[in-house]
Amino acid sequence: MSTEPVRVASIGLGWWSDVLADAAQRSKKVKIVACYTRSEDKRRAFSEKYSCRAASKYEEILAADDVDAIINTTPNPTHLETVRAAAQAGKHTFLDKPIATTISDGRAIIRAYKDAGTVLAVGYQRRRENHFRWIRDKIAAGDFGNVVQAEANISRDREGKFDTTSWRYTAAGMPGGVMLQIGVHYTDVLEMLLGPVKSVSGMTAQLALPGENPDVAGLLMQHETGAVSTLNAGYASASEYYLMNIYGREMTAYYSLHEGLKVLKRRTTDAVPVATQKNDTLVEELDEFADCVRGKGQPEVDGEKALRSLAVIRAGVKSARDGRHVTVEEILAGGD
Numbered sequence: 001m002s003t004e005p006v007r008v009a010s011i012g013l014g015w016w017s018d019v020l021a022d023a024a025q026r027s028k029k030v031k032i033v034a035c036y037t038r039s040e041d042k043r044r045a046f047s048e049k050y051s052c053r054a055a056s057k058y059e060e061i062l063a064a065d066d067v068d069a070i071i072n073t074t075p076n077p078t079h080l081e082t083v084r085a086a087a088q089a090g091k092h093t094f095l096d097k098p099i100a101t102t103i104s105d106g107r108a109i110i111r112a113y114k115d116a117g118t119v120l121a122v123g124y125q126r127r128r129e130n131h132f133r134w135i136r137d138k139i140a141a142g143d144f145g146n147v148v149q150a151e152a153n154i155s156r157d158r159e160g161k162f163d164t165t166s167w168r169y170t171a172a173g174m175p176g177g178v179m180l181q182i183g184v185h186y187t188d189v190l191e192m193l194l195g196p197v198k199s200v201s202g203m204t205a206q207l208a209l210p211g212e213n214p215d216v217a218g219l220l221m222q223h224e225t226g227a228v229s230t231l232n233a234g235y236a237s238a239s240e241y242y243l244m245n246i247y248g249r250e251m252t253a254y255y256s257l258h259e260g261l262k263v264l265k266r267r268t269t270d271a272v273p274v275a276t277q278k279n280d281t282l283v284e285e286l287d288e289f290a291d292c293v294r295g296k297g298q299p300e301v302d303g304e305k306a307l308r309s310l311a312v313i314r315a316g317v318k319s320a321r322d323g324r325h326v327t328v329e330e331i332l333a334g335g336d
Helices: 015-026 040-050 058-063 076-088 103-116 130-140 178-194 281-293 303-322 328-333
Strands: 006-011 030-036 069-072 092-096 120-123 147-157 197-205 216-223 228-234 236-248 251-256 260-265 272-274
Touching (some): 006 015, 006 281, 015 030, 015 092, 015 281, 030 040, 030 058, 030 281, 058 076, 069 076, 069 281, 092 281, 103 120, 103 303, 120 281, 130 236, 130 251, 130 260, 147 178, 178 197, 178 216, 178 228, 178 303, 197 303, 216 303
Parallel strands (some): 006 030, 092 120, 147 228
Antiparallel strands (some): 216 228, 260 272
């Protein structure tokens, strides 16, 4: 089994591709050897910044013998086309979330990778943050007792950062707006901690930003365990903020961006700080992907898990539109 870095090509060169490329440079397990995007200026700039060759066509990447895998940060609506082509060319893919914008496209992506026998990993780095890993492990150990509810918030200020030409702010490119773009990270964490979501009630509003999409959204979710969780996501607040509170019968965990992680045990009155070391989640997920390419393990978030994550958000979108609770199974049974 090779110990050389997995040779990757980056496609869809925007700001997030640079974030992942920076992480790749911190990794010892992946190496960027090529890049492609439709803009000649963007691929030239990326090529110079990361010392890789710029391909003039995607087909050059797919035919290259020195490219083992693709890091795909293309716009959401192009995921099926670009990812299926990679699978058919025998290339492994690390795909930034979401897997697709529709369930039918997500299923087609999964099928392409199963048919090809190659690796598909979907990027959900928030679940890897050490404070959430600590909570997960304590829940698994029984320290929380029965987990009964949770509340979460993920918010950012987009003032001055809004690009009316970006696909991220269109209904077709990002259905559900802020909930699919950033809220999906915390629905993923909630499912990791509380188990799969069974049903969703959603509400959205557009209060600050132009464009087609809501910039404020809320989900009320019931998990298969019976636990209830809430998630608010926004692009209209004054600053960046993250919060995740997990309530168990024996212990409760409180996490926030500014105060870190604290726990409160049953029959006590003082929340105790928990020290967790900040970890490089992006390098961790790229390293895991490289290990999977080399035949060592399976991706933590594979196509099936990413499809279910998409279904939770699509259930919230449908609920907000129809004014009713929507089950995840209803979404998975359809193609939207």
